[in-house]
Amino acid sequence: MDASIFTIQPNAAEPIYRQLLGQLGRMIAGGQLAPGERLPSVREVAGHHAINPMTVSRAYGLAESEGLLERRRGVGMVVATQAAPAAGDQARMALLEPAARELVRQARELELPIESVLKRITSLWEG
Amino acid sequence: MHAAYAAQPSHPSTVNTPLEARALSHAFSGTNALLDINLALPAGSVLGLIGRNGAGKSTLIRALLGLLEPLSGQARVFGEPALQLSDAAKARLSYVPQQPEALSWLSAAEMFEFLSRFYPRWDGDFAKRTLERWGIAPKRVMAKLSPGERQRVDLIRALASQPQLLVLDEPAAALDPVARRELLREVALRAGEAGATVLFSTHIVSDLERVASDIAFMHQGRLLMHCPVDDTKERYARLWLPANQSAAAPETALSHRRHADGSLSLVVQREGDAWPAAASLPGARVDALGLEDLFVEVAE
């Protein structure tokens, strides 16, 4: 895997380390990154995207503490082999997070009560 | 030992602080250019200095490096007073001014040959390679180069001495997007691997967001905020209050802007984990801000 797997939008309101973390979570949850697969090094990511290496380290470090990645001696960062199912759920939920936030924001702007919004979601879900 | 210094943030270590300003003030013919600036760059940090034209960025940089004598306060470079730098400190420092124009009667190769004698860690190989990669004729008199090429030559000059402190004043102003990206990459990697400390001023916010670890806003000679880039995005937001709620505006807001219909836009800061109480009023809205929006809100 090379550093181009990530997409950076420096002027988004979301900090770059959060972008990296979110993309990692989604790619692992979506199966684009298989367990045991080696990730590009901090230097590679920082060099490719011209971003501060400390930002990349921070994202990798957080992903490690969340159990998404593990550090393997002589290899570097790899996707964790036993990604716990709970963690998997959490990671997939993270995929929805921006859409959910946007939905809530728009509902507030329209001054709709939460009950009717939830009811509409449920009816869509049960389709 | 370093931990002991780190425990006292109000008196930062001078040994471990490559660049520092203490209560720096300066004025040009009666108008304030710098107002009581306190700033410290820890080793390895990349500080992006942002501000509008005329905010005092260049003046601050020149004062930090001892190129001008401030009215009051002191600047220190590697712990030494900036006005009396030793050769050892100068050898570890590189500065690229805005629109560099020095030594236009030499060719790039001649300038590098000349300067290489002064810098003990000069990397002639890097200079030669990078000139070639950036397509600059090494034997052409620099007066015949375009402003963008001049700036690139000067950036190569600054990087070739392998500085531990790199100070760049508007480095991206005359560069095309490709060259700019390359410069940012170089800056990012130097900071990451060689542990170099970087200060650069810019008004191109996306550059800053890529490579800076910290950010300092300058406005009308003052330093408005100075914090890590990621924190900035998470800590500040725009709070919009409708006209009927505008009396509830929190006192601590960084900027106030009243719109024609009486509604109010404020830049607010997270307190602990929560937004100010006014954010939960009916009709109030909190918008996340990119740095550029934040900059515009604060500087307007």
Added chain:
Amino acid sequence: MHGVTWIAPWRGTHRATAIIGSIIPLLCVLITAGLAIWTPADKRPVPVAIIAGGLTFLSAFALAPAALMARDAARLRIPQMARSVGLSMAALVAALALLAALVWGLAGADAIHAGVGVLAGLAIGLAWALLPRQLGLLFCFLPILISSGLWHRLTPAWALVHPQAASALAVMALLAAVTAMWRGFVHDHPPLRRFGTPMVENFNSRTPGWAGQFDNQNQARQLRRTPDWLRAAPDLRRTGPPHAERSVRVLLGQWYVPMRLGDRCKQLLPLLGSALVFVVVMGLSHLHEGHGESWTYMGVMFVVWFGSFVPFMLAFSVLSLLYGRWARRNAERSLLALLPGMGDAPALKRAMLRAALRPPLRFLVGLSVVPVIIDQLTASERIALPFILTIQAGTALALLAGVLTIFSGRRVGPWTLAVMGIVGLGLVLASLMMPLFTRHMTPDHTLLGHALLALAWAVLATWLAVLSWRGWKAYQRLPHPCITD
């Protein structure tokens, strides 16, 4: 109706330049008035020539810079403005000529002669400023050319018979040429530009007088225009930390940059070229004369040249160079301030002074040898070595004062600069003329003349010494020598 806005022409130039351009003609008016009172009516032409001579300075230094303003306006496509500037100039020139005609006419003298003479002076000044620099330099030889016999031989016979008509015709032609040059300059027509930049480019509003030549923009333009084969390459041997002085010279640029002999010759080529023209013109005109004295006369001219104008121009160009260098904050000064291996602040201060002063002073000493040798060879009684050596000593002192003032960052107002330039040039001229004047004077008058001249020099020297001392004190107080404000 399109109104034409009156635009004050001296707006386009630095104040010191405009002051020089106005004081000299004023002085000339005063001299003329004085002469008019004491000269008999049949000798009136002399005052017209003096006024016209003074007005060449006015048009070259104070009026011609308006062309820069007009050109900028034309480049920016500002409607009407270039035209307004041109018409304002034309109106001013016409008004001055009419005024002169009126004054002379009221005094019962030849009004037409006065008007034509004033027009000629103004036109010559404008032409000098608008011509390419190399051609403009030849204009400086014009007085010598006229005083030599060559001029008369080139004039057609009918013109000698009808001097009034001939000179009016010549002035008309000159004015037409100046108008064409003006338009060419303002609208960036290429033909003249190929020869080089006009003199007026140096008179911009950022830098006083000729210092504009060392303005960043002009210097860059000159460097860009020099073809690669004519480029004088620096000699970077013996630069670096142990050779602080030589290293500073690389950073000071232009004449200061260390070079091998061949490169130095390339650098001097334009100057040597014009000197050669001078020699050829002088030689031609005097070989024709055919009297035995002519070689001595040439010797005298050489002494005058090397002994006075060369040192004067040397001091002027060196100080202008440093002034321009020190006016730029983002350039060599920042680089030098942060350059390692140059030692502590006191050491760097000394190295900079030595680097800035030693080469021109060495050159001055070399120059003063030339007149001594020629004096010995030609054994001419007219060569007054002491005067020439006085000029050189004055130049050295001016260099010292100038360098210290510039390096210490002390501000010198436009009036000081202007008065200093005029007094300096006046003293140089007076010292040169003194031996010629005193030849026909009684010993008493000669002594008085010498005493007055010595007094004037002493005043100037004291002033320069005070400036040097103040500069030295301020320089010593700087935390380091490359500080900016």
